[in-house]
Amino acid sequence: MTEPTLITTPFNAESTAAEVVKGIALTGRRAIVTGGASGIGVETARALAGAGAEVTLAVRDLEAGRRVAEDIGATTGNERVLVAPLDLADRRSVATFTAAWDGPLDILINNAGVMMTPELRTPEGWELQFATNHLGHFALATGLHPALAAAGRARVVALSSIAHLRDTVDFDDIHFRVRPYDGGVAYAQSKTANVLFAVEANRRWVGDGITVNAAHPGAIMETNLSRHLSREELDSAITTGGYTFKTPRQGAATSVLVATSPQLEGVGGRYFEDCNEGRRHVAGMFGGVADHALDPAAATRLWEVSLDTLASPSHGE
Template sequence: MTHRILSPFGKDTTALEIVQNLDLAGKRALITGAASGIGMETARALATVGAEVYLAVRNTEVGEQVSNQLRQETGNNQIFVLPLDLADQNSVQSLVSNWQGALHILINNAGVMAIPESHNAQGWECQFATNYMGHFALSLGLHSALKQEGARVVSLSSASHQLSPVVFEDIHYEIRPYDPFSAYGQSKSANALFAVEAAKRWATDNITVNVAAPGIIATNLQRHIGGLKVPEQYRKTPQQGAATSVWAAVSPLLEGVSGRYFADCNEAEVMTQANRENRFEGISQVAPWAIDATLAARLWNVSLELLAGVKLV
C-alpha cells in the first residue's frame, strides 16, 4: 500500500507560489490550451523561473498576444506559440512531426466542457476527441522527445470525472442519449486513466505521468453552461487553479512519482459515498474508476485501435 503524498500547499496556493526558489533554465515545457485561463497561468509560472515555454493553442493570433504579454511580464523571451487543434488528428500529427529536441514538461491542459453534441472527422464524440484522444495522440507522438532527458507529463482531469466513468460500450454516444455533462465527465475519467497506464508503460523511459485536478475556476471553459454555479467557498482563481498542474510538473517532492491523482497540491483521497452525495465536499477526491489499473489498460488498447483507424490528410 502506497502512502498518500502530501505537501505544504493547498487549495489557496497559487502557481507562482509553487515555483518560488526554483530554476527551470534549460527546461522545455509544452502546455496545451495556454492562451487563457489556467493554461495561461501555468505558462506564466514556468516562464517566470526560466523555462522555455511553448503555448500549443487553437487560435494562434490570441496565442501570440498572450506570448507577447507573458514575455513582457516575466522578462523571458523564450515563449513560443504552436498551432494545435486537439480534435483534429492532422493538427496533432503536424505538431508532433515538427517538434525537435528534448521535451521536459508536457502539460495536457486544453479542454472543452459541456458542449452541444458533435463529432469530429473520425466520428468521435468531440469532448472525448478533444480532451482525451487529442492528448493521447500528442503524448504518444512526443514520447521520444519526452524520454530524451527524462520528463514529467501532467494530464488534467476534473472533479467532474465523478459524473461518469468511461462507458466502453458506447464511448461516442451512438446508442445512449447524449448528455453534455456525462460526456465531459467521461473524458476527464479517461485523462486520469491515461496517467495510470502511461506511468506503467513508460516507467523505464524515465518519464513520470500524473493527474492534476485544478478545482472549480471561472474560465472560458464554462461558456456553454452559462457561467459558474458554485458556492463561493469552493471556487478558485485561475492562478490557484494552475497550482496543482505546476506542482505536479516541477515539485522536487514528486521526483520519480508516477500514476497518481492530485488535487489542491496533494494526492487525492478515494471518493466516498458520503461525499458523493454532497458533490462540493467531494471536489478534491478521486472516483475509484478513474484510477483503476484494469480500466486504464483497457482504455489504452481501445485508444490505440481508434488511432490505428485514423486516415490523415
C-alpha cells in the same frame, strides 16, 4: 493490500502557481502547455516561464497565443515563450505538431479542454469532448514520447476534473452512438479517461524516466471552459454545487506543482487536487479520486482502444 502513503505538500487550495514554483530553477528545460492562450493555461505558462523554462503555447488561436506570449515575456523577462498551432480535435494537426517538435521535452501539460458541449462530433464521428480532452492529448503525448524519453526525468500532467466522479468510460458506447447524448456524462467520461491515461502511461513509460500524473485544477470561473454552461447552471454551481471558486493563478497551481516539485521526483500514476494528492473518494465526500479512475485494467483497455481508434480510417459518420 496497503494503500501507498499520500503525498502532502506545504501548499493548499489557495496557493498560486507562482508560489508553488518559487525557488525552483527550470533554466534549460523545455515545456509545452496545451491551451496556453487562455484561462489557467496562461498562468501555468507564466509560472513555468518565470522559473526560467522555455515554454511553447500549443494553441488553436495563433493570434491570441502571440499576445499571451508577448505578455508573459514582458511580465517574466523570459523571451523564450513560443507559439505553435494545435487543434486537439484534428488528428492531422496533432501529427503535424509532434512531427515538427525537435529535441528533448521536459514537461508536457495537457491543459486544454472543452466542457459540457452540445452534441458535436469530429469528421471521424468521435464525440467532441472525448476526442479533444482524451484522444487528442493521447495522440500528442504518445507522439512526443521520444522527446520526453530523450529529456530524462520528464513529467507529463493530465488535467482532469472532479467531474470524473460522475461516470466511468463506457467502453461499449464511448461516442454516444447508441445511448442518448448527455453533455455532462460525456465530459465526465473524458475526465475519467484523463486519469486512466496517467495510470497507464506512467506504467508504460516510467522505465524511460517519464512520470505521468493527473491533476484537478479546481473550479475556476474566469475561463473559457464554462462557455457552454447557461447562467442558471453557473449560478447553481456557485450556490449549491459545493465549489469554492479559484482565480486562474490558483487554478494553475496544482498542475505546476505536479510538473515541477522536487517532492514528486519519480512519482507517477497518481491524482492531485488542491496541491496535494487526492484521497480515494467515498460516498458523501466532496472531491477525491474515484476507484474507477485508478483501475489498472480499465487504464490498459483505454490505451488499447485509443490506439485502435486513432489508427482507424478518417471518414465522416
